[in-house]
Amino acid sequence: MTIKCTTAIGIAVLVLGLPLSLQAQDKAPERWLPNLITETPQEGFELAVKLSRMGVKSTQPDKEVLFRERAKYAQNGEALMHASEVVAIHFQTVAAANSYWK
Amino acid sequence: MTIKCTTAIGIAVLVLGLPLSLQAQDKAPERWLPNLITETPQEGFELAVKLSRMGVKSTQPDKEVLFRERAKYAQNGEALMHASEVVAIHFQTVAAANSYWK
Amino acid sequence: MTIKCTTAIGIAVLVLGLPLSLQAQDKAPERWLPNLITETPQEGFELAVKLSRMGVKSTQPDKEVLFRERAKYAQNGEALMHASEVVAIHFQTVAAANSYWK
Amino acid sequence: MTIKCTTAIGIAVLVLGLPLSLQAQDKAPERWLPNLITETPQEGFELAVKLSRMGVKSTQPDKEVLFRERAKYAQNGEALMHASEVVAIHFQTVAAANSYWK
Amino acid sequence: MTIKCTTAIGIAVLVLGLPLSLQAQDKAPERWLPNLITETPQEGFELAVKLSRMGVKSTQPDKEVLFRERAKYAQNGEALMHASEVVAIHFQTVAAANSYWK
Amino acid sequence: MTIKCTTAIGIAVLVLGLPLSLQAQDKAPERWLPNLITETPQEGFELAVKLSRMGVKSTQPDKEVLFRERAKYAQNGEALMHASEVVAIHFQTVAAANSYWK
Numbered sequence A, B, C, D, E, F: 001m002t003i004k005c006t007t008a009i010g011i012a013v014l015v016l017g018l019p020l021s022l023q024a025q026d027k028a029p030e031r032w033l034p035n036l037i038t039e040t041p042q043e044g045f046e047l048a049v050k051l052s053r054m055g056v057k058s059t060q061p062d063k064e065v066l067f068r069e070r071a072k073y074a075q076n077g078e079a080l081m082h083a084s085e086v087v088a089i090h091f092q093t094v095a096a097a098n099s100y101w102k
Helices: A002-017 A020-027 A041-059 A063-073 A077-097 B002-017 B020-027 B041-059 B063-073 B077-097 C002-017 C020-027 C041-059 C063-073 C077-097 D002-017 D020-027 D041-059 D063-073 D077-097 E002-017 E020-027 E041-059 E063-073 E077-097 F002-017 F020-027 F041-059 F063-073 F077-097
Strands: none
Touching: A041 A077, A041 B041, A041 F041, A041 F077, A063 A077, A063 F077, A077 B041, A077 B063, A077 B077, A077 F077, B041 B077, B041 C041, B063 B077, B077 C041, B077 C063, B077 C077, C041 C077, C041 D041, C063 C077, C077 D041, C077 D063, C077 D077, D041 D077, D041 E041, D063 D077, D077 E041, D077 E063, D077 E077, E041 E077, E041 F041, E063 E077, E077 F041, E077 F063, E077 F077, F041 F077, F063 F077
16 A cells, blocks of 8 residues: 555646646646536536536546546445535536526 | 455446446436426425435436445434535525525 | 344335335425524524424434434534534525525 | 443433423523624624534533533544534624625 | 543533633634725635634634644645635635625 | 654644744745636636635645645545535635626
8 A cells, every 4th residue: 555655646746746738638728618507407407517526627637546436435325425515516506607597 | 345346446437438328227318307496495495305316316326326325324323414414505506596485 | 233234224225215105104295394484593593403404304214213313423523513514504594585684 | 332322312312302391491492693793793703603502502402412522522623623614604694694794 | 542531621621611701811802803805805815714713713712722733634635625615615705795806 | 653743743833833924935925816707617617726725725835745635635535525525615606706607
């Protein structure tokens, strides 16, 4: 574990320390959030799920680590509820942006 | 546990990596959230409970895992309070959408 | 613990899987939230406490389990603070619904 | 610990199961929240602290347990931050109620 | 640890049990929050940090314990993120109070 | 661990105890938050990520510790979700400041 850990730190420092241009393949200038308006509440909910995932990705852009960790917390009730909480917070924002689809 | 874990990761990567069309039997295009308006505050509360569960499902669409994990945290006070917290956040949204039923 | 756990899962799957009509004796159509308006801020606070408990009950309708778990977290400072957090979130909603009793 | 725990459960079930009238000496009809308006932001902050404590008390009215648990989490950085979080949520409500003292 | 723990409880009960006038040297009538208005968003953020710390102080006024605990969670990523969360909640309040500095 | 811990406490007490002017090289008067207005929702999301990091930095200004801890929680699903939660809270503020980019 110590070796793995040290490597992890090494990679993370690299990722965090690199100029954004070098991290481009993962989280780059790609336009993923044109606006917060959706047709229906359900699409708004899906956008909230997406925002929640992009929040995770902003801290850990490495897809392999993301998949490994998502696999773990997808098997854990408490973690799933935490994911649901973040979706709920984003859904507040999206719903307000859409004037609650009224 | 290692075997189980590896399998879990395998499945999760599959689930997360598959195009949405192939995950259709579980979380598919089914319309579950037509709008946020409810007749009464109590129905609004029930909608908040539903939104909270759909948030969990968005991360873990496998019903078997969902039931297994729900069974576990339904036996744990701290986890139950966490579930209640997510309901509370969604209830804020639903209540605002209904102008607090005034 | 394994036996208990399996039983718990069994019960939970049953509870979650049964049609609502069969769970009627516990969380049924009983009208418990006619509206969010209260006479005073203090009654609003009490309503927030009630909403927080109903959130817990929505995940675990079995009163025996509820009492057992409430008894445990009522003895734990961190858990008590979590309960207070959920009350705080609901109190935001109730206070807004009452225009802050102004 | 087993004995203590069983006793605790016993007491809690009693407390939770008793009609409110019999719990009167602790959390009773005493009027502690006449309104949310304060003269200054700082008094509003103090009200938020009070609301946070009343939230804890709503789950655990026994002062002895409250003091014992408060003593424990007052010695723990993570728990202190959690207390600060609940104050922050209530401060949002109080600040909005006072139109941010503008 | 048992001895330390008992002492800690003893002190805390004392602190919590003493009339406010005797705790005066630490959290006293000193005016620290004249209003929520700041010149710039950045000063608003700094005010949010201050509010978050005052929330901690409201539960634990003893500076020595505060410094000891802050030192510990300042070395822990999860705890640091929790601190950041409380700042985020207070920043919502301060930003709203300043009409988002528009 | 005891030695490391004691040193950590020593450093933290120093950092927290020093006048702000002496901590200048890290979190100093540098202007990092001119305003909350962004061109697009996506830039607003990036600002929310930045605010979340500055919240962490406000408690732990030492970059070395920050990188070490970020490396650790970037490898942990639960911690990543917590980071995502803080981003979500800040995104609410930024989105409101921009009238949801409508």
